[in-house]
Amino acid sequence: xxxxxxxxxxxxxxLVCGASVIFAALVLWPQAxxxxxxxxxxxxxxxxxxxxxxxxxxxxxxxxxxxxxxxxAIDPNLTAPANAHRIDASxxxxxxxxxxxHSHSWQVSPQLHxxxxxxxxxxxxxxxxxxxxxxxxxxxxxxxxRRWSDLAENGxxxxxxxxxxxxxxxxxxxxxxxxxxxxxxxxxxxxxTLLKVYNRLSxxxxxxxxxxxxxxxxxxxxxxxxxVALDHAVSSKQRSFEHGRIFIEGCFADAALWRxxxxxxxxxxxxxxxxxxxRDAAYCETQMARMAQQELAFVPTLVTREExxxxxxxxFMQDPRLEFADPLSRWAYGDDAxxxxxxxxxxxDRTLLDRALQQAKADTLAAYRAGVPVFAGxxxxxxxxxxxxxxxxxxxxxxxxxxxxxxxxxxxARFMGREESLGSIEVGKRADLILLSAHPLAxxxxxxxxxxxxxxxHYFGATKLTELKQFVIRQANHPANWARMVWGFLTSPVGxxx
Numbered sequence: 001x002x003x004x005x006x007x008x009x010x011x012x013x014x015l016v017c018g019a020s021v022i023f024a025a026l027v028l029w030p031q032a033x034x035x036x037x038x039x040x041x042x043x044x045x046x047x048x049x050x051x052x053x054x055x056x057x058x059x060x061x062x063x064x065x066x067x068x069x070x071x072x073a074i075d076p077n078l079t080a081p082a083n084a085h086r087i088d089a090s091x092x093x094x095x096x097x098x099x100x101x102h103s104h105s106w107q108v109s110p111q112l113h114x115x116x117x118x119x120x121x122x123x124x125x126x127x128x129x130x131x132x133x134x135x136x137x138x139x140x141x142x143x144x145x146r147r148w149s150d151l152a153e154n155g156x157x158x159x160x161x162x163x164x165x166x167x168x169x170x171x172x173x174x175x176x177x178x179x180x181x182x183x184x185x186x187x188x189x190x191x192x193t194l195l196k197v198y199n200r201l202s203x204x205x206x207x208x209x210x211x212x213x214x215x216x217x218x219x220x221x222x223x224x225x226x227x228v229a230l231d232h233a234v235s236s237k238q239r240s241f242e243h244g245r246i247f248i249e250g251c252f253a254d255a256a257l258w259r260x261x262x263x264x265x266x267x268x269x270x271x272x273x274x275x276x277x278x279r280d281a282a283y284c285e286t287q288m289a290r291m292a293q294q295e296l297a298f299v300p301t302l303v304t305r306e307e308x309x310x311x312x313x314x315x316f317m318q319d320p321r322l323e324f325a326d327p328l329s330r331w332a333y334g335d336d337a338x339x340x341x342x343x344x345x346x347x348x349d350r351t352l353l354d355r356a357l358q359q360a361k362a363d364t365l366a367a368y369r370a371g372v373p374v375f376a377g378x379x380x381x382x383x384x385x386x387x388x389x390x391x392x393x394x395x396x397x398x399x400x401x402x403x404x405x406x407x408x409x410x411x412x413a414r415f416m417g418r419e420e421s422l423g424s425i426e427v428g429k430r431a432d433l434i435l436l437s438a439h440p441l442a443x444x445x446x447x448x449x450x451x452x453x454x455x456x457x458h459y460f461g462a463t464k465l466t467e468l469k470q471f472v473i474r475q476a477n478h479p480a481n482w483a484r485m486v487w488g489f490l491t492s493p494v495g496x497x498x
Contacts, residue, residue: 032111037458042066042084044065045063046090051093051095051405053402053405054410056441063076064425065078066454069456070431092435093435093438094434095433097123098408099122099124099125100160102379103379104128105148109140110157115468117159117387119450119453119472120385122384124412126165128221128222128242129196132168132494136493142192167195178208194218195218197209200226223246243301243304244305247287247363248276252275258275269344276355276359284363285366289371299374299375300377302360305353305360306393307336309357311337312341323476325382326476327477327482364399368403368407374407375408376407376412377390402441405447434452
């Protein structure tokens, strides 16, 4: 028996060692690069109608000449150089590349998320979470995103450009003002440009973040902490507010009691019901007007509210586009939905989630009409496809198709101070372009009918776009990327916070 036990232990040890070696090999497996088409110094886009996102109109078919990724001429009668690479765009529409103003990047993003965004016409992103340190095995850090953006700008990587990236979120309720100021100094020294505030930060820590951010010329973005009144955050000039629940919580007539913990013993459906029923509409209108006056933005990410509202719909939860996500992300997506259904267990409870979605849509329209800068953002595991869903939800909320397109192109470019080079199709601007087979001003869902994408001198036609998507599917199912994700969650200080 002892001999059998020893042999069993030896066999088990061999299996463990073997599994460890295989796992380590997968983690260290060379990372694949997404395919890039040939780069042409001069490109002629011939016959497309330009979608003018500012005026909300489309012109007659014309010719666009691009040199080294910059638009140098627009004229239906221009004569292209003999060496120009011609793209026949007859019968198509051309619009500026899309901006995702609430995106998240990971160490595996060059294999999974960035090519997928590009394949869906996303050419610029504002990344909304960084690392607590200089390096992280799970989350993409500032230097990672800067390097990827430089590679994309140089035309050597299939990726959108990163126009800004936020810090690791300021969330810990025990974080004091002194610790906040120290972290802000560290974030500034590492090149971070945005400070992300999250749900549990105390009021005193929030004020310290605002003061220190102003001292270091860093904008505050993110959630509205439970401890902070909406009017105080507006007075503090928080640069952008994320997610559709901002006004549901912030305009609650009993928000002061809620912030003080008076409802902490109540079930979440009960609290949400009270928020929806006891809404201070006049207060909300006032805060939206103040936000507009100070140009403080709102990124509603309506798709995240939709994911809550439709968590009990099998067809929605089995979205075939989830094939672009890795197994760990798919599991987390399903687990989040399961937690939502546990919390909102009854059919009556779940109607509250749909009411919250409808209220978020109404708030989005009201904010937009009040003059608040409203932008498109995804905040999901399949960011490219879901950004198009966000555009559709913005249209469902009541924005015109032209207004939706501006919210995903020119308006964010202006907000981020990049209007001179990005956001519209004009001579002298970068040729971040999407060719469409249908008119997006007629139906916003036509923005999904992508015939080609141009970024930094590379033109991804239909075949190359398919190759990008197939690359992402292969990488999502590659054991090496599973291993990297698992290793990242096990070893990253961020893993337990997500």
